[in-house]
Amino acid sequence: MSGTPVRRSALPIHPVLNERFSPRSFSDRPVTDEELELVLEAARWAPSSMNEQPWRFLVTRRGGEGHAELLSALNESNSVWADKAPVLILNMVHRTLSRNGQENFHARHDLGTAIGQLTAQATALGMGLHQLGGFHPDQARTVFGIPEDVDLVSVIALGHPGEPEALDGSLRERELNRTPRKPLAELVHFGKF
Ligand SMILES: Cc1cc2nc3c(=O)[nH]c(=O)nc-3n(C[C@H](O)[C@H](O)[C@H](O)COP(=O)(O)O)c2cc1C
Secondary structure (H helix, E strand, O other), X not given: OXXXXXXXXXOOOOHHHHOOOOOOOEOOOOOOHHHHHHHXXXXXXXXXXXXXXXXXXXXXXOOOOXXXXXXXXEOXXXXXXXXXXXXXXXXXXXXXXXXXXXXXXXXXXXXXXXXXXXXXXXXXXXXXXXXXXXXXXXXXXXHHOOOOOEEEEEXXXXXXXXXXXXXXXXXXXXXXXXXXXXXXXXXXXXXXX
């Protein structure tokens, strides 16, 4: 990551978790094939309900096949900075269970777990990523010919974080000010709700 890592929790959680943030500034440094394989491999080993492994990823590289198409499916508020990211990943889930064709209630849950692992691995490698819900799934489905039993959930912009100064105005402010968190007491119930 660029600059000194900002630790966010006062407690000694693992640095990979404590220093992670969602960058909007990406450096020119490319993501190597080895780095890309490692982050995808980290996702692959995530746990999933009945080991269904419902996650599917469509990966594009800046200047490569499909990248302009995936970028153009992002909301403009995202594409304005995500166009610098060397890699985009379209995150999807196979919606039904392979054993009986029923709806997989935990499919998106399991995708989130896999992305969490991908994120931790990317951070450990000094990379940064930004997950994006602001995109047009119907457009991406059409352009990539994705079948109906696959849900398009989010997009990841992946790369090596760049300097905040490379961003304009309000985006620069957001890059410099880390997002807050609710207190544990608001999130956790012990023994009763
Ligand atoms: C599923 C998901 C969708 C998101 N969509 C967007 C988005 O469309 N645009 C954006 O700028 N950030 C998006 N974010 C980033 C969140 O705003 C960010 O993770 C949150 O504010 C916490 O900040 P941090 O990741 O830097 O800790 C998304 C994050 C997730 C997990």
